[in-house]
Amino acid sequence: MAKEDVRMFPNMVTPNDPVIFNEEVCNGCNNCVEHCVMDILMPNPEKGEPPIILYPDECWYDGVCVKSCPLWQKGAITLNHPMNQRVRWKRKATGKHYRIGMPNPPKPNNKPPVGGWDAKA
Amino acid sequence: MNYEDFIKNAPRWPYPVNYGKENEVNCDVLVLGGGIAGCWAAIGAARKGVKVALVDKGATVSSGAGGAGVDHWHCVVTNPASKISPEEFTQALLDSRSGWRNGIAAYITSQDSYDCLLEIEKMGMKIRDSDDEFKGAEFRDEKTKLLFAYDYTAKYCARVWGSYVKEALHKECRRLGVKIYDHVFVSSLLSAGGKQGARVIGATGVSSRTGEFYVFKGKASVISMYFPQRQWIFSTEIRGLTYSHRTPNLTGDGHSLAWKAGVTLAGVESSSPGGAGPYGYPQYGTGNANNTWYACTIVDANGKEIPWVDRDGNILKSVSERYRPAAGQKFFLSGGGEGGDHRYQGPRMLPVKGMAEFGGAARGRPGAPEVKMVEAEMPLYADLPSMPAQERRVIFGLMIAQEGKTLIPIYRTYTQAGFDPDKDLLQGYTMGAMPKWRQSGGGGVIAGGGPITDWNLMTSLDGLFAAGGQIFFNGDHAYAAATGRYAGTRAADYAAAASAPATNRKQVEAEKARVYAPVKRKNGVEWKELNAGVCKVMQDYCGDVKSEEVLKLGLKWFEEIEAGEAASATARNPHELVRVLEVFNIITNGQMIMEGCRARKASNTALGFIRSDYPEVNPPEWQKWVTIKQDQGKVKTGELALDYHGDVKKNYKAHSGKRS
Numbered sequence: 001m002a003k004e005d006v007r008m009f010p011n012m013v014t015p016n017d018p019v020i021f022n023e024e025v026c027n028g029c030n031n032c033v034e035h036c037v038m039d040i041l042m043p044n045p046e047k048g049e050p051p052i053i054l055y056p057d058e059c060w061y062d063g064v065c066v067k068s069c070p071l072w073q074k075g076a077i078t079l080n081h082p083m084n085q086r087v088r089w090k091r092k093a094t095g096k097h098y099r100i101g102m103p104n105p106p107k108p109n110n111k112p113p114v115g116g117w118d119a120k121a
Numbered sequence: 122m123n124y125e126d127f128i129k130n131a132p133r134w135p136y137p138v139n140y141g142k143e144n145e146v147n148c149d150v151l152v153l154g155g156g157i158a159g160c161w162a163a164i165g166a167a168r169k170g171v172k173v174a175l176v177d178k179g180a181t182v183s184s185g186a187g188g189a190g191v192d193h194w195h196c197v198v199t200n201p202a203s204k205i206s207p208e209e210f211t212q213a214l215l216d217s218r219s220g221w222r223n224g225i226a227a228y229i230t231s232q233d234s235y236d237c238l239l240e241i242e243k244m245g246m247k248i249r250d251s252d253d254e255f256k257g258a259e260f261r262d263e264k265t266k267l268l269f270a271y272d273y274t275a276k277y278c279a280r281v282w283g284s285y286v287k288e289a290l291h292k293e294c295r296r297l298g299v300k301i302y303d304h305v306f307v308s309s310l311l312s313a314g315g316k317q318g319a320r321v322i323g324a325t326g327v328s329s330r331t332g333e334f335y336v337f338k339g340k341a342s343v344i345s346m347y348f349p350q351r352q353w354i355f356s357t358e359i360r361g362l363t364y365s366h367r368t369p370n371l372t373g374d375g376h377s378l379a380w381k382a383g384v385t386l387a388g389v390e391s392s393s394p395g396g397a398g399p400y401g402y403p404q405y406g407t408g409n410a411n412n413t414w415y416a417c418t419i420v421d422a423n424g425k426e427i428p429w430v431d432r433d434g435n436i437l438k439s440v441s442e443r444y445r446p447a448a449g450q451k452f453f454l455s456g457g458g459e460g461g462d463h464r465y466q467g468p469r470m471l472p473v474k475g476m477a478e479f480g481g482a483a484r485g486r487p488g489a490p491e492v493k494m495v496e497a498e499m500p501l502y503a504d505l506p507s508m509p510a511q512e513r514r515v516i517f518g519l520m521i522a523q524e525g526k527t528l529i530p531i532y533r534t535y536t537q538a539g540f541d542p543d544k545d546l547l548q549g550y551t552m553g554a555m556p557k558w559r560q561s562g563g564g565g566v567i568a569g570g571g572p573i574t575d576w577n578l579m580t581s582l583d584g585l586f587a588a589g590g591q592i593f594f595n596g597d598h599a600y601a602a603a604t605g606r607y608a609g610t611r612a613a614d615y616a617a618a619a620s621a622p623a624t625n626r627k628q629v630e631a632e633k634a635r636v637y638a639p640v641k642r643k644n645g646v647e648w649k650e651l652n653a654g655v656c657k658v659m660q661d662y663c664g665d666v667k668s669e670e671v672l673k674l675g676l677k678w679f680e681e682i683e684a685g686e687a688a689s690a691t692a693r694n695p696h697e698l699v700r701v702l703e704v705f706n707i708i709t710n711g712q713m714i715m716e717g718c719r720a721r722k723a724s725n726t727a728l729g730f731i732r733s734d735y736p737e738v739n740p741p742e743w744q745k746w747v748t749i750k751q752d753q754g755k756v757k758t759g760e761l762a763l764d765y766h767g768d769v770k771k772n773y774k775a776h777s778g779k780r781s
Contacts (some may be wrong), residue, residue: 063529
């Protein structure tokens with residue numbers, strides 16, 4: 001049996017993954033890098049690849065990176081609240097309890113906000 | 122050897138680094154801080170045809186305390202549907218806090234807020250229900266198609282689509298030729314002859330990407346940075362930096378710059394942590410009935426509704442009544458008026474026993490009248506499904522989506538996880554009793570202390586103007602827009618008549634030496650540990666109850682930390698360098714706040730200020746602003762009448778530059 005390739009790493013920074021890039025969809029345009037007010041994302045040295053989340057601990061979850069992404073609705077980038085920020089709710093008619101991040105989530109509610117996702121004058 | 126030293130092949134910094142390389146920028150009006158107030162200041166100045174430079178630590182396209190969005194546009198009392206005048210509204214704002222408010226900023230905003238709203242519409246922000254989704258709604262003015270919040274009778278607060286507000290402002294700045302310097306941390310103000318208290322003639326900065334140095338020269342400057350965050354609470358470990366109600370970038374750099382330059386400040390003794398606390402939830406993302414969620418029905422675990430009452434305690438029978446003034450009342454203030462002033466008190470939900478922190482009405486300052494409490498079974502939920510359809514849609518579909526830090530974090534995330542406002546009850550959570558420095562609150566509508574200004578919004582220093590959350594006791598978004606625009610035009614006028622600035626080389630060199638010290642050192646403390654250590658001093662020596670001895674000890678520890686840990690702080694790249702420099706400002710602001718606390722030798726309920734060595738509450742001789750400033754390194758205190766703004770109508774007419 002081949003030896004496991006195990007390395008020394010410090011503990012991961014918490015929260016772990018404030019944003020999740022979908023490498024299949026993201027084209028590495030770095031719009032999110034330029035919009036992040038905390039400057040936590042660094043351009044990937046490999047062109048066309050998703051940015052590196054260098055400072056996940058400095059994320060303040062404003063979602064500006066997602067809003068600035070031309071492909072966000074195709075899933076290129078998703079905001080990911082840490083586990084201790086995942087709220088709960090109860091369906092009024094059934095009394096069933098839910099939470100963000102649950103294993104068998106209810107169907108997504110695809111109703112856009114008033115005026116759409118990109119409301120302008 | 123620690124791990125970081127052991128790793129030799131860490132990826133290279135993605136930007137070319139040139140510590141110390143100097144860039145000189147010359148302009149007429151220099152705007153420091155590119156949030157809401159800063160962008161409006163730049164726009165106001167640029168429209169006057171002067172050369173404007175705008176400097177921001179983050180990215181102007183999205184940065185600032187109001188950068189993430191806005192759902193309520195306050196103080197639009199001059200809109201055609203409004204029932205109140207700017208004078209009446211300003212008086213109410215002042216009265217509701219027994220005068221403890223910035224009268225100049227309140228009146229400028231009451232006069233100019235609606236004009237700003239019309240202007241931002243031209244820049245591309247949606248402000249009307251042009252699609253007629255809310256046709257016939259109680260909160261809609263059919264003529265203008267404006268939607269209103271809170272008081273549907275008086276109509277002074279507009280509901281807007283502000284998620285992309287910064288994009289609109291950023292675009293307009295660029296269209297007007299404003300030179301924007303993003304990712305540049307403003308490290309100091311430059312003054313004539315390099316002297317504290319002299320005319321401000323520019324600023325220095327350092328790039329958080331390249332480490333390059335900037336010398337900005339401006340005939341006039343506007344500081345428009347927010348009041349300090351990360352001052353009492355700091356931990357990235359629990360939920361990143363998201364506990365701050367405003368961008369955690371806002372480390373009160375403007376306050377620190379102003380204090381070091383010799384600006385006179387007021388009200389800093391009322392400073393409090395702000396934010397939602399490290400154990401809170403996403404802002405506006407839990408069931409409640411206040412501000413953005415106003416006036417959502419709250420139910421208990423058994424579906425029992427928590428009753429609402431009017432200012433006199435009469436039970437309200439319909440949802441509609443929660444948006445109307447009481448019998449015999451012309452209008453109410455949003456949030457009921459912070460001081461609980463009966464004249465402006467609005468409808469409120471009765472507080473639930475054991476959850477006194479839950480409702481704004483129950484938060485009560487000392488001396489506020491006792492409120493009736495109701496029994497309820499935990500947990501509580503926001504019952505959007507029971508709300509009238511248009512109210513439900515406007516709360517969740519417009520306000521929650523557009524508030525700021527909500528479109529993606531709340532609206533998108535929750536709906537994709539299956540949350541449906543037509544069907545689901547969103548749970549609320551209690552905070553319980555805890556020391557004030559750990560509570561949520563602060564921030565919000567009334568900013569903390571800061572520079573005082575005259576009616577031109579010029580600070581006590583020649584050539585230095587202030588706007589937005591930078592000014593003492595100013596309000597939030599609309600206040601930032603109105604005072605920013607006003608300060609920008611006043612600064613442009615000043616610049617037109619001012620001489621060209623000449624920087625003092627010694628001052629620049631001293632600043633360069635200070636700024637780059639952390640990248641030249643090794644094995645010192647890094648910024649996060651330093652920030653947390655500084656916060657501990659604030660918690661222990663500037664907490665709920667102050668006294669001379671405790672404050673003096675706090676100042677002693679700060680002095681020690683400055684000479685000790687801070688003087689050994691290290692940075693491995695320009696990003697870390699700026700974070701270290703921010704913490705230096707947090708130390709400076711801690712000293713400034715403690716000096717402000719020492720200067721007020723009396724307890725005061727309006728300021729939430731308690732001194733154990735001066736326990737008498739609100740003694741008449743202390744019903745005044747206490748000011749502090751540095752003069753040749755020494756702290757000087759002074760005082761100012763609460764109503765130093767004078768006759769607001771007359772003064773506005775004399776200074777605003779408006780022709781009408």
